Amino acid sequence: MINKLWAFLIISGSLYLIINGKFEILNKQILGSGKVTLDLLFQIFPLIALWLGIMNIAKRAGLLDKFSKLIEPFLRILFPKIPRNHESFDYISSNIIANVFGLGNAATPFGIKAMESMQKLNDNKEEASTSMITFLIMNTCGFTLIPTTIISLRMLHKSKSPTSIVLPCIIVSFISLVFGLIVDRLWAKK
Amino acid sequence: MSNLFIPLIVLFVIIYGFFKKINIYDAFIEGVIDSFSMIMKMFPSLLAMILAVNIFKSSKIIDYVFSFLKPLFLLLKIPFEVLPIAVMRPLSGSFGLALLNNIYGIYGPDSYISFLSSVIQGSSDTTIYIITLYFGTVGIKKIKHALWVGLLADLFMVIMSLIIVPFLF
Numbered sequence: 001m002i003n004k005l006w007a008f009l010i011i012s013g014s015l016y017l018i019i020n021g022k023f024e025i026l027n028k029q030i031l032g033s034g035k036v037t038l039d040l041l042f043q044i045f046p047l048i049a050l051w052l053g054i055m056n057i058a059k060r061a062g063l064l065d066k067f068s069k070l071i072e073p074f075l076r077i078l079f080p081k082i083p084r085n086h087e088s089f090d091y092i093s094s095n096i097i098a099n100v101f102g103l104g105n106a107a108t109p110f111g112i113k114a115m116e117s118m119q120k121l122n123d124n125k126e127e128a129s130t131s132m133i134t135f136l137i138m139n140t141c142g143f144t145l146i147p148t149t150i151i152s153l154r155m156l157h158k159s160k161s162p163t164s165i166v167l168p169c170i171i172v173s174f175i176s177l178v179f180g181l182i183v184d185r186l187w188a189k190k
Numbered sequence: 191m192s193n194l195f196i197p198l199i200v201l202f203v204i205i206y207g208f209f210k211k212i213n214i215y216d217a218f219i220e221g222v223i224d225s226f227s228m229i230m231k232m233f234p235s236l237l238a239m240i241l242a243v244n245i246f247k248s249s250k251i252i253d254y255v256f257s258f259l260k261p262l263f264l265l266l267k268i269p270f271e272v273l274p275i276a277v278m279r280p281l282s283g284s285f286g287l288a289l290l291n292n293i294y295g296i297y298g299p300d301s302y303i304s305f306l307s308s309v310i311q312g313s314s315d316t317t318i319y320i321i322t323l324y325f326g327t328v329g330i331k332k333i334k335h336a337l338w339v340g341l342l343a344d345l346f347m348v349i350m351s352l353i354i355v356p357f358l359f
Binding site: 003005006009010012013014016017020022025026029030032033034036037038040041045048049050052053054055056057058059060061062063108109111112115116118119124125126127128132133136137139140141142144147149150153154157158159160161162164165167168169171172173175176177179180183184187188 | 295331
């Protein structure tokens, strides 16, 4: 799927640019993508480094276990195939907690750790397990209490109430999260 | 308010760790070392995705393909400006943010168009990027229904925004 999507984006985009004679733009995009990627990684790297440091303190002090325990009853319903007390739950709950509080970039390391630990439980290492899919749906729905970047962009544009979008975002993303989880469950049973 | 959120977490974690009598300094250093391997693992799939997305979005193929939808948007009284945000939301977060920046500049941050666009941008995440990154990092090739459910939820999110936002604006 990723294979096909990747091919589709590159082929359709390139052909369209070539037909319209915009070789220069295409050339710039191809040659520049490495630098764009590196810039992006450099932008998020300091935050990931800092956050992994702080969160390692929380982990060693047993704080993450406490948060995990709080939301684990819900997670156990959503991930019936992960054994009780498995480390996956710690990473999944840390990822969710980071996302909910608008720390999107900080959530990514936990997300990757969660995927790695779910991969250990996976029978077929090339095929996604149902737990992995459920976890990614929870991520892609982007349920958050604080959409930080949008709030800061609104402040930049001198909005009278930068946080007015927060409540509608919570409502809409929560509804789509529930929708996503239901569709995921029905689809997995097929 | 949200400016205080991160400092409070940091402070809380450090105070908590300190009184739990663990070596917080060593724990911090150990955590930071972990971040290097993480970045190294993220680079390949991120590069692959940025290459594809940048070619695709610079071609402006979306504007062309969806121009036939304009009368429909007019009929339903939906601002056409929200379409590129809705379509590109699953692909690239920075693209949506750039568009949002334009819309705020033209219509003002407190206008209806800006409000609706913000909710669409803020109520989902970069579905395709997340799926590529996470599955790519652990070497999954068959992703089964993950992408379809993710995109379906995104479509549902846009429809819900269009229904709910007029009541909350």
